[in-house]
Amino acid sequence: MSFLEKTATHIWNVYNRDIDQQLFLFPTRRSMLFFNRELVKKAGKPIWIPDGYTLDEWIGTASGLLSMDELTLIELLYQSALETKFTRGSFENFYPLGKVILDDFEDVDFSLQHPDDVFQTVSQVRNIEERENAVAGIWDTILSGETSELQEKFVFNWDHLLGVYKNFNRKLEERESGYRGMIYKNYLRSIRKNFQSNHQGIHCIGFSTLTPCQEAIFDILVAHADTHFYWNEHPILFSAFIEGGEFVKKGMEKYGQTLPRSSEPGKPKIEIIEAPSAVAQVKACGQILAGHSPSELSERMALVLPDPVIMESLMNSIPDEVKAVNISMGFPLIHSPAYSFLDWLIALWEEIGDSGNFIKHNQINKILSHYYSIQYVRSKKITLPSQDGIYVNLEALRALDPLFDELFSPEEKTELFFHKVKSLFERIVSEIEDAFQAEILYYAIDRLTRLEDVLLKLGTDISFGFLSRLITEYFLNASVPFRGEPMQGLQILGQLEMQNLSFTRLFLLGLNEGVWPAGHYQSMIPYSIRKHYQLPGQRENLVSQSYYFWSSVLNAEKVTLLYSSGEDIMGAKGVSRFIQQIKYGNLGIDVTVRSIGFTAGFRESKDKVIKKDAYILSKLRHFLVDNGLSSTSLVDYVECPFRFAYKHVLGIREDDTVDEELSARDFGLVFHAVLQKLYEPFVGRDSIDFNGLKNVPEDLVEHIYREHLQFSEKNRASDKGIHGLQMAIVIASVKKVIEADSGMQGMSILSLENRLETHIPIPEVGAIKLKGFIDRVDSVEGTVRVVDYKSGKTELATVHWEDLFGEKANKHTIQLLIYAYLLHKNEGYELMEACHYALKQEGLVKALNVDRNNTVISTDEFQRFEEKLIILLQQMLNPAIPFSQTENIMKCQYCEFKNLCERYEG
Numbered sequence: 001m002s003f004l005e006k007t008a009t010h011i012w013n014v015y016n017r018d019i020d021q022q023l024f025l026f027p028t029r030r031s032m033l034f035f036n037r038e039l040v041k042k043a044g045k046p047i048w049i050p051d052g053y054t055l056d057e058w059i060g061t062a063s064g065l066l067s068m069d070e071l072t073l074i075e076l077l078y079q080s081a082l083e084t085k086f087t088r089g090s091f092e093n094f095y096p097l098g099k100v101i102l103d104d105f106e107d108v109d110f111s112l113q114h115p116d117d118v119f120q121t122v123s124q125v126r127n128i129e130e131r132e133n134a135v136a137g138i139w140d141t142i143l144s145g146e147t148s149e150l151q152e153k154f155v156f157n158w159d160h161l162l163g164v165y166k167n168f169n170r171k172l173e174e175r176e177s178g179y180r181g182m183i184y185k186n187y188l189r190s191i192r193k194n195f196q197s198n199h200q201g202i203h204c205i206g207f208s209t210l211t212p213c214q215e216a217i218f219d220i221l222v223a224h225a226d227t228h229f230y231w232n233e234h235p236i237l238f239s240a241f242i243e244g245g246e247f248v249k250k251g252m253e254k255y256g257q258t259l260p261r262s263s264e265p266g267k268p269k270i271e272i273i274e275a276p277s278a279v280a281q282v283k284a285c286g287q288i289l290a291g292h293s294p295s296e297l298s299e300r301m302a303l304v305l306p307d308p309v310i311m312e313s314l315m316n317s318i319p320d321e322v323k324a325v326n327i328s329m330g331f332p333l334i335h336s337p338a339y340s341f342l343d344w345l346i347a348l349w350e351e352i353g354d355s356g357n358f359i360k361h362n363q364i365n366k367i368l369s370h371y372y373s374i375q376y377v378r379s380k381k382i383t384l385p386s387q388d389g390i391y392v393n394l395e396a397l398r399a400l401d402p403l404f405d406e407l408f409s410p411e412e413k414t415e416l417f418f419h420k421v422k423s424l425f426e427r428i429v430s431e432i433e434d435a436f437q438a439e440i441l442y443y444a445i446d447r448l449t450r451l452e453d454v455l456l457k458l459g460t461d462i463s464f465g466f467l468s469r470l471i472t473e474y475f476l477n478a479s480v481p482f483r484g485e486p487m488q489g490l491q492i493l494g495q496l497e498m499q500n501l502s503f504t505r506l507f508l509l510g511l512n513e514g515v516w517p518a519g520h521y522q523s524m525i526p527y528s529i530r531k532h533y534q535l536p537g538q539r540e541n542l543v544s545q546s547y548y549f550w551s552s553v554l555n556a557e558k559v560t561l562l563y564s565s566g567e568d569i570m571g572a573k574g575v576s577r578f579i580q581q582i583k584y585g586n587l588g589i590d591v592t593v594r595s596i597g598f599t600a601g602f603r604e605s606k607d608k609v610i611k612k613d614a615y616i617l618s619k620l621r622h623f624l625v626d627n628g629l630s631s632t633s634l635v636d637y638v639e640c641p642f643r644f645a646y647k648h649v650l651g652i653r654e655d656d657t658v659d660e661e662l663s664a665r666d667f668g669l670v671f672h673a674v675l676q677k678l679y680e681p682f683v684g685r686d687s688i689d690f691n692g693l694k695n696v697p698e699d700l701v702e703h704i705y706r707e708h709l710q711f712s713e714k715n716r717a718s719d720k721g722i723h724g725l726q727m728a729i730v731i732a733s734v735k736k737v738i739e740a741d742s743g744m745q746g747m748s749i750l751s752l753e754n755r756l757e758t759h760i761p762i763p764e765v766g767a768i769k770l771k772g773f774i775d776r777v778d779s780v781e782g783t784v785r786v787v788d789y790k791s792g793k794t795e796l797a798t799v800h801w802e803d804l805f806g807e808k809a810n811k812h813t814i815q816l817l818i819y820a821y822l823l824h825k826n827e828g829y830e831l832m833e834a835c836h837y838a839l840k841q842e843g844l845v846k847a848l849n850v851d852r853n854n855t856v857i858s859t860d861e862f863q864r865f866e867e868k869l870i871i872l873l874q875q876m877l878n879p880a881i882p883f884s885q886t887e888n889i890m891k892c893q894y895c896e897f898k899n900l901c902e903r904y905e906g
Contacts, residue, residue, distance in 0.1 A: 001262070002038075002501075002502030002555060003206065003232045003500055003502060003555055004031065004034050004035045004038050004205075004206070004500055004501070004502065005038045005502075006259060006262065007035065007038075007205055007206075007230045007259055008035055008038035008039040008041075008042050009038075009042050010230075010258075010259055010260060011039070011203065012039060012042040012043060015201070016043070018200055018201075019039075019043075019047065019050050020048050020050050021050075021199055021200040021201070022050050022051070022199060022200060022201045022202075022203060023050070023051050023052075023053075023058075023197070023199040023201070023202045023203065024050060024051065024052040024053075024203045024205060025052075025053060025054070025055050025058055025202065025203065025204045025205065026052065026053070026054050026055070026205055026206060026500075027054065027055065027206055027207050027208070027499050027500070028054060028496060028497060028499050028500070029054050029057075030493075030497045030499075030501065031205070031206050031499055031500040031501060032052050032053070032054065034500070034501055035052070035205060035500075036049050036052065051199065055207075055214070056180065059183060059184055059187045059217070060183055062187055063178075063183050063184075063186055063187040063190070064176065065172075065176055065177055065178040065182070065183045065186060066175075066176060066177040066178075067177070067178065067179070067180065067183060068172070068175075068177045068178070068179065069450070070099070070102070071450070071451065071454045071474060072454050073102055073179055074094075074095060074098035074099060074102060075091070075454045075455075075457055076168060076171050076172065077098050077101060077102060077164070077168050078091050078094045078095075078098055079171070080163075080164045080167035080168040080171060081094060081098075081164050083167055084160045084163035084164050084167050085157055085160050086157055086160040086161060086163065086164045087157070092463065092466040095466075095470065097524070100522050100523060100524055101164070101524055102179065103522070103523070104523055104524050104525050105165060105168070105179065105181060105182075106179060106180060106181035107181070107523075107525075107530075107535045107536055108165075108181070108533075108535065109181030109182055109184065109185040109213065110181045110184060110185075110211035110212065110213045110214070110536075111211065111212050111213070111533065111534060111535050111536070112185070112188075112212045112213050112216065113533045113534070113535065115162060115165050115166070116162060117533070118525070118529065118533050118535075119161045119162035119165060120162060121529050121532075121533075122161055122524070122525055122526070122529055123159045123161055123162070125526055125528075125529060161524075169182060181213070184211075184213045184214065184217070185213055187217070188213055188216050188217055188220075191217070191220050192220065195220050195221075195224045195225075197221075197224070197225045199225070200226060201225070201226040201227070201228065202221055202225050202226065202227045202228070203227075203228050203229075203230065203258075204218065204221075204227065204228070204229045204230070204255075205230045205500070206230065206231075206232050206499060206500035207229070207231070207251065208232070208244075208247050208248050208251075208499070208544070208547045208551070209247045209540070209543070209544045209547065210247065210251060211536070212534075215254075218255065222255065227255075228258040229251065229252075229255040229256060229257065229258055230257070230258050230259045231248050231251060231252050231257050231259070232248070232499075232500050232551055232555070233245075233248055233252065233257070234265055234550075234551070234554040234555075235264075235265070236267070236550070236554055236587055236589075237547075237550050237551065237554065239585065239587065241581060241585060242546065242550060242581060242585070243542055243543045243546040243547075244543060244545075244546030244547035244548075244549065244550040244551070245547070245550070246543050247543060247544075247547065248547065265554075266557075267554075267587075267588065267589050267590070268506075268553055268554065268556050268557055268558060268559045268589065269557070269558045269559070269589075269590045270553070270558075270559045270560075270561060270582060270589055270590065270591045270592070271558075271559070271560045271561070271591075271592050271593075271594070272511075272560075272561045272562075272563075272579055272582070272583070272591065272592070272593045272594075273560060273561070273562045273563075273593075273594055273595070273596060274563060274564075274565050274575075274593075274594070274595040274596070275562055275563070275564055275565065275595075275596050276564065276565055276566065276596075276884075277564055277566070277568050277569075277887045278310050278313075278509070278510065278564055278568040278569050278570050278572070278887065279310070279313050279568075279569075279887070280564075280596065281310075281509050281510070281562040281563070281564065282310055282313045282314045282317050282509070283313075283317050284562060284596055285303060285314070285317065285507050285509070285560075285562070286314075286317030286318055286319055288507075288560065289318065289319050289321070289322060289490075290319035290321060292321065292505075300503055300504040300505065301490055301491065301503060301504060301505040301506075302490070302491035302492070302493055302498075302501070302503045302505075302506055302507070303490070303491070303492050303493070303506075303507040303508075303509065304493050304494070304495060304498055304506070304507065304508045304509065304552065305492065305493070305494060305509055305510070306494075306495055306509065306510035306515050306516045306518075306570065307510060307515065307570045307571075310509070310510075310569070310570065311327075311492075314492070318490070322489070322490050323489070324489025324490065325489050325490045325492060326489045326490065326491050326492065327492045333440070333443065333444060333447065333475040333478040333479060333480060334472065334475045334478075336440045336444070336475075336480065337370070337371045337372060337437065337440065338425070338440050338441055338443075338444035338475075339444075339471075339472075339475050340370065341367075341370050341372050341373075342421065342444075342471055343468065343471075343472070344366055344367050344370060345367065345407070345421070345424075346464050346467060346468045346471075347468075348366070348367050348408075348410075349410030349411070349464060350410075350464045350465075352394065352408065352410045364392050364397070367407065368384065371437075372428045372432070372437075372441075375428070375431060375432050375433075375434075376403060376427070376428050376431050376432075379431035379432075380401060380403075380431065382400055382401055382404075384400075385397070385400075394408045402427070403424065403427045403428070406420055406423060406424050406427075407424060414452075414455050414456060414467075415452070415456055417467065418448055418449075418451070418452035418455075421448060422445050422448055422449065425441050425444060425445050425448075426445065428441060429441040429442065429445075439480060440480050443478075443480045444475075447474065447475065447478050451470070451471070451474055455470075491503070495516070495545070495548045495549075496548065498548055498551075498552040499548065499551065500551070500555075501552070501555070502555040502556060503555075503556050503557075504556070504557045504558065505556070505557070505558050505560075506552065506553070506556035506558070506559045506560070507559075507560045507562070508549070508552065508553070508559065508560070508561050508562070509562050510562070510563070510564075510570050510572070511561045511562060511563040511575070511576040511578060511579050512563045512564055512568075512570070512571075512572035512573060512574060512575060512576050513572070513573040513574045513575070513576055513577065514571045514572055514573035514574075515570045515571055515572055515573075515576070516545065516549065516576055516578065517541070517542050517545040517546070517576070517577070517578075518541070518545065523537070546578070549578050550578075561578075561579060561582075563575050563576060563579060565595075566887075567806065567807045567887070568887045569887050569888055608642065608885060609642070609882035609883060609884045609885070610642060610645045610646075610649075610650075610882060610883040611882045612878075612879045612880075612881070612882060612883070616645070616649060616883075617877075617879060619649045619650065620649050620876070620877065621765050621877075623648055623649055624765060624768045624769070624873075624876075624877075625765055625766065625767070625768060625769060626769070627648075627769070628757060628768075628769030628770065628771040629768060629769065629770050629771070629873075630771055630772060631772055631814065631815040631818045631819070633647075633648045634814065634818065634872075635809075635811040635814055635815065636648065637872075637876060638805045638809045638811070638814065638872075639809070639811065639886060639888075640885060640886035640892075640895070641876075641882075641883040641884055641885075641886075642883050642884060642885040642886070643886075643895060644883065645883035649883075667726070667729070667730070667791055668789070668791055670701075670704055670705050670726075670730055671730050671733055671734065671789065671791065672753065672775060672789065673704045674696070674700065674701055674704055674730060674734050675734055675737065675752075675776075675789075676752050676753055677700060677704070678693055678696070678700075678734070678738075679693075679749055679752055679776075680752065682748075682749050683749045683750070683751065683752060684748075684749070684750070685748065685749075686748055687748075688741070688747060688748070688749065690738060690741065690742035693738045693742075694735065694738055694739070694742070696731050696734050696735055696738075698727070698731065701727050701730055701731055701734075702727055705726065705727050705730065733791070733839045736839060736844060737789070737837055737839075737844070740837070740844045740845055744780050744781075745780070745781055746779075746780060746781040746782070747778060747779070747780050748778060748779050749776065749777075749778050750777040750778055750779055750784070751774075751776070751777045752775070752776055752777075753773070753774075753775065753776075754773070754774045754777060755771070755772075755773050755774075756771070756772055756773075756774060756822040756823065756825075756826050757769055757770060757771040757772070757822070758770050758821075758822055758825040758826065760866070760869065760870065760873065762870065762873055762874065762877065764874070764877045765877065768873055770818065770821075770822065770869075771822075772818055772819050772822045774786060774787075774788070774819050774822070774823065775787055775788050775789050776788075776789075777823060783831070783832070783833055783856075784823075784829050784831070784832040784833070785832060785833045785834070785835055786816065786819045786820045786823055786832060786833070786834040786835070787835055787836075787837060788815065788816060788819060788834075788835075788836055788837070789836075789837045789839070790812075790836045790837065790838045790839060791839050791840070792838070792839070792840050793838055793840050793841045794812055794836040794838040794841060794846045795810060795811075795812050796810065796812050796813055796816070796836060796846050796847075796848055796849075797810040797812075797813055798849040798850075798851065798852065799813055799817070799848070799849065799850045799851070799861075801864055801868065804865075804868050805868060805872045807887075807888070812836065813848060816834035816835075816836070816848045817834070817848070817857075817865050819834060820832055820834045820857050820862070821862055821865055821866070824857075824859075824862050830858065830859045831856055831857070831858055831859075832856070832857055833847055833848070833855050833856060833857065834847070834848045834857060835847040835848065835855075836848075
């Protein structure tokens, strides 16, 4: 008998005649729904469902304060930060910190600590750290690598943090609103003065983690009402090495256990499956589900997802035998076509803003190939123009249809941006027959309206980049609600929704450290202060997650736990401690362990590998030894070994079409040739005539441009106007470089367009050729620099040596390191810098940081790079390691081989 069934049985037996006079409180809404069902079943007849609420609902209603959504709260928090002079940064820069500060305010309120004490202590500690230059650690914790730019734009006055708290709370009180901690704290203050209840008894069912504020509220309930507690306990939960039972044990000791203890509870049968990836976990679940009869696939079976990122893969893997699915978390908007359309649209508008009325075909094709665009074009019977030439005249496209007029007319002003996007969605939804997709669009319009309301209060326009990031975060926490019976069909749940539920068959995915349990705790309050004031931290977070896991497992009959053997898209960092506890805890649980690979034979599996047989190995050795490894091919291997094998080992090339890569190459060739002609006279000289260089000869640019087009017939532009536009862009870009160089003291050009190579000894093959083409080597005030021109934006990140070629690999960082390493090997330079000239980015010159605030690459760094590279090459040549597909499906989105490998289904 399940926990909720036992609880409902006991309560009905005791209170059946007075059941409508009782109040029932739960930690989650889903546990309340399942309890009500059990109560009706026990009654055996229709009854009036007694009053039942989640604790949040009950306190929110009783407090009289409206709970605001996170975005509105952060906007008000930002206004308070400005008014109190805590910061002078923009909302765009404040937003990521605002989320952390809001969580800290919640913790202070729930812990019933006096904000004056906590924040004055924070102020004292932070000011000391600033004087000692030690405050940088907070940026590492909160901003995850984006420190330098934000630190320049952001200034904190820690003395005013308390003022932010008070100003923020005052603004919320004026609006009769609040955040969760504030609402609880205000309610506690009111019932301490006067508590009344209209119910004969109050029943608190299935709680685990209680904050000091919640405990204080329960203390008042116990003192003034007939209050009973029902704890979901199991002997294993209280084992010495299992953290999850700590809070339940504490609650039972304080409030007692109303639920009578039954005979020795049962233990689940557990199967542990090791899979190579998160996607493989999902497909394994699909295979197992396919082995069940339709009668077994009921609401008594559930899958728990720790991260919605794998939701789409899961839905595609559920077998046809499953007739009904209930997704308690809803369908995450972040995985819907509405989000991808918005993401592509913002990128398109940003590109149009830079290019004017002419834009490359690939940008147009991308948005027109979207599901929404295809449905609209078919419905309206629109004939699209031919795709001859590199560029498309947007005026001709705008004339085709009102939707196209809006689609290809970017709007940067915040108010007009949202108006236009919602208008686009409304036009699209009117032509879509799929009811599910229409529901997604309607919900997306609703969310955009809410986002617009908040941003318009700021009174300033914000950048496309921030809009994209904000929409991503907002959609990440938004789910399209499903209509229908919530307790029918296969249940797909999140971790929190699992509380107190029991299932015959249970699947828990993502049992890896970093996923379940999740990663570190983010806070503006230092650890020492949190500990002193007994604020929750990583430890409390771990105990809660442990309880969710163990209570779920111990209340099921048969459990399948799945984890990834390596890093995956959910952020796996090794096998979860919970699995270790099951394996080695001597718990008397029946456990079986098995491992699956890419050839496990899942339903129509699209996971593919290229095995390194004799033929493939010979092709690979030929490529590495004779052709040589370039930065492009090395990045291909790091990002997706499968793509590397297709492209460089087997020599399969993408279609020979006019697309972004080819057009970018055309621009790069012309741009490099012009700069080379201008700088060549100054190679090896002590000074450069920048004044003369700034007048870039148009005839030189045109000559080089026309010369290039003569041997690139397939890239011939459609008319002279396009030629003129492209040449103007080249001239503007060249001038931008010269302007930046002219501001540098003591510059000299050492070499231009330099082809370099070196050989790395590998026992398996002898020596592997590493090659590269360096745009420029110069010297600024005696420091040698490797310079690489980028026609787009750079994504340079500080070098992470421990994960240089791993999941956090940065292709631009790897490329610059290769160029610097080649120069070191060929010219013997022991110290140098490596940088990008990013033509489309504010602040043209971006230097590579080898660690925080250090741009100088030394011999030690070159040695570390070589060691990491040799390990990677040995892995590449290892016959036992096949060329496998990437785990990061976002890398597949624009891959030229996605139709061949079938890894990406978007």
